[in-house]
Amino acid sequence: MGVFYVWKAVLLLCFVSTISAVHWPDGTYTLIKSDAGCPSNWLEGWRFQDNENDNNKNKIDVGNYFFGITEQSPSNFNFSYCTKDPQDFSNGKKWPPGSYCIIRHGNACPGGFENGSIFWDDENDNNKNSAGGILPSGQFKQDTLINYCCRRDGKFSSPIELPTSQAFHLLKFIYPCQAVKGMSVKEIRVDFDDENDNNKNQVHEMHPVGSHPGKQDNTLIYCYYSPK
Template identity: 30%
Template sequence: MILRQVALIIAVLVIHSSFVFLVTGVSTPETPFQLKVTPALVNRYTAKNMTLRCDHNPGVQTEISQVFRIRILKKSTSGWSLVAEQRDNENSPRVTGNLTASATVNSGVSGAFLQVSWLDVGEDNFGVYICEVLAFDISNRLASVPSLELDIHEFEFPTEYFESLSKETHDTVIALKKTTDSEIPSLKKDIIGVHELVDTIHQNQSSILSQIDKFETNQSSLKSSVKELETRVSSMQSSLTICETKLSSLTQWPEGFYALLQPKTGCPVDLAFFRWHSQVSYNTHRISIKFRPSQYFQLICVLTSNLIHRQFHTDSWPNGSFCINKILSKPCPDGFSSGYVTFDTEDTDYSGYAINNVATSVSGPNLQFCCQKTGSAESPIELPTSSPFLLYRLGGDCQTVQGMNVTSQVLQFNTEDYSNGDSVGGTYPDIDRPGSVIKFNLCYYY
């Protein structure tokens, strides 16, 4: 009977200790998107196919209407590192490390998800994870929605603890089995010793239970501190989203359809166009005009889609004195006047051509412009300053742009030497025409 009580006490302690190594930090219903791990108890020696999934928490109401990017990140000593990412313009998720992923974005909130799986579980799988969703709300405003942090700990089996705790009782049982009737007097003394051992175990049990109570109290306090920290982090992330939105509003090119000459540094960067490399912001085209002795190419940057443009760009061009390239199929932005310059290219074996959004395809290529002279070139105007860009000069002086340096440059075209038919019309940039040459005066901002 005594041995059964000892075994029962040991079993209670083992069962209690086995629940210490659980996964903590699973997203609560307070966030629109949740991050979950499967299986819930992870151990590198037994777990296979560990899976992390970020999806909508159906128990939380949200104003998010359309998701276009989901990322799963892991905390490291230097910050947050990317585990997997899915964007609406990519066919499959981008991943880091030896894992597989599946996802659906560019859909309603309920159908959006990002899931990653590891075939084998190792040390690198444990740590703190978070899911970040970039989306539009019902008012077409950009929103960054994070999940709560998910802290994955390794579940440890208490085998060694069980063996250590039961060794003394096990030895006593073996000794009892070897006793005989002739050893009963000695056995009675041993029974008294067992009683004393049981009393000691009861005392130890009380001490252990007291320590467990203290641990649970500390754990409750720790959970409260973690909850407070999560609230602070959420507040900081909300503030960061506001700052990013404000920054985006400060680095946007004005609304309208137009094109800019491309400097050597590439097309201008516009942070509002978060996927500019995927034909939503500026696309690169060529002004291709054939001259002797070889073809001449000038790259231009054309705004080819106005969908995202309408979402973010609400400011008109500032008043000033300068010109930009006109999109043939579109009107000039408000406040601009149109004009053109026509090139008379070589008559023999060097007929000119230009096929793109800013020049007509005729024997004499025709470039069209949008120009405005609604303010003084000396009065600074606000344009994005995150990367260099080019404007055509108008009125003899380069327009001053706040926060940018400017230098003058020349773009020269050699045209027909005899009976030259170069022509201009409307409002066009400052050009020089010494003989059979057309020189455009440019302003390079950096």
């Protein structure tokens, strides 16, 4: 009986050690901040986006798990961001093949990703856009432009390995949300009501699914991952 419990304890220790050894991939990049907060030692920032004033149709799925967002139809969006410190140690881990997007930070995407962007034509009248802290790559003035990194070099149904110690979001790209080992996943849709008059919304190259090239309003679909 004693040998059995020793063996069981060794297996548990090995399992915990394996989980704790999974680190975020090398490089610098940004994730949307979830209600679980940012990973330890990551840099934080925020963007208040002034959306259309007239008959505003902003909408976000219930149970979105974004930090600081509790309303289903907020008239403006205030998203917070987590950015991996460029000075963080290198562990040799690369982002695994799959079908998903992250948010770019810096001048280039991590290896294996292709670059793209989305431009939001925000409210023109009495625009109240503001931002602070460390932000993704893009432009955060009267209008908003964010750069993304997307890839489609693997099956969405083949689970990839990422840290499982706390919840996080990735962005959906073409197929259903990418499977992640040890994590449950839920799709979160965000509808933006952008400027009505002479709207200039644009998308370029490889961008997350849900946005509408040439359309007046943008949509994004996030994938929320929580430990099983």
